[in-house]
Amino acid sequence: MTDVEQEITDDQWQRARLIWDYHRMGHEPVPVDxxxxxxxxxxxxxxxxxxxxxxxxxxxxxxxxxxxxxxxxxxxxxxxxxxxxxxxxxxxxxxxxxxxxxxxxxxxxxxxxxxxxxxxxxxxxxxxxxxxxxxxxxxxxxxxxxxxxxxxxxxSEPLELDDYRNSIGDERLVLDMLVGDLQRVIEYPKLGFAIAQEVPEDVYDAYESLVRDGFTSRAIGS
Missing domain, CATH: 3.40.50.620 (HUPs)
Structure with a gap:
């Protein structure tokens, strides 16, 4: 694969942000045991x-x-x-x-x-x-x-996606990880590993698009 083919587009990053935001639960930290x-x-x-x-x-x-x-x-x-x-x-x-x-x-x-x-x-x-x-x-x-x-x-760390990708230093890997975790959110309830979570249509569309684009190195079975 050439460097041009590996370049991540603005559209792909926008789709990744949808998935990133979905993964974050938005819980307010409060005292716990x-x-x-x-x-x-x-x-x-x-x-x-x-x-x-x-x-x-x-x-x-x-x-x-x-x-x-x-x-x-x-x-x-x-x-x-x-x-x-x-x-x-x-x-x-x-x-x-x-x-x-x-x-x-x-x-x-x-x-x-x-x-x-x-x-x-x-x-x-x-x-x-x-x-x-x-x-x-x-x-x-x-x-x-x-x-x-x-x-x-x-x-988790209070980071936005751009900050997180800079901290990891591997842009493609970050997208692969976002896709891989969403696949597990979708598939693991069927296997009894987790409760089911509703995935909004725009998030699912973004996920399918990034899968088609090949961001699958962290997919199940990879």
């Missing part, structure tokens, strides 16, 4: 978690995540371990942090975190999920399916 930072390639999750802790929104912060092919090189000791270290650097006290170092997908993030909290004698009624910005909706849908007895709120 516990926050769970979901492991990923994005250290901004740990930074956002630390900011919210320092704002006094929760007493316990749990980081969850082992490794994946996309994070092993960056976080060789595991996502949750590196997230904890970053949060400590940002002023979160060690006694406030729990680490779940084994989860390999979002479903495991939720179930393993729930089990670790229970083992610590913590049975929360309210949980704040801190994730990558475009993963808020899928995280919410997964938690509502697997942990229906808790009230779930979502948060």
């Amino acid at each position: 516990v926050a769970i930072g979901l492991g990923s390639h994005d250290l901004g999750v740990a930074a956002a978690s630390a900011d919210l802790y320092r704002a006094g929104l929760f007493p316990v912060l749990l980081f969850t995540g082992g490794n994946s092919p996309t994070t092993r090189a960056r976080f060789p000791r595991g996502e949750a371990v590196h997230f904890r270290e970053h949060a400590l650097e940002l002023g979160v006290p060690d006694e406030a942090i729990l680490v779940e170092p084994h989860a390999a997908n979002t479903g495991q993030n939720i179930t393993f975190s729930r089990d670790l909290l229970a083992a610590q004698g913590i049975v929360p009624k309210t949980v704040l999920l801190v994730s990558k910005p475009y993963m808020e909706r899928r995280s919410f849908a997964t938690a509502r399916k697997l942990w229906p007895e808790v009230e779930v709120l979502c948060a």
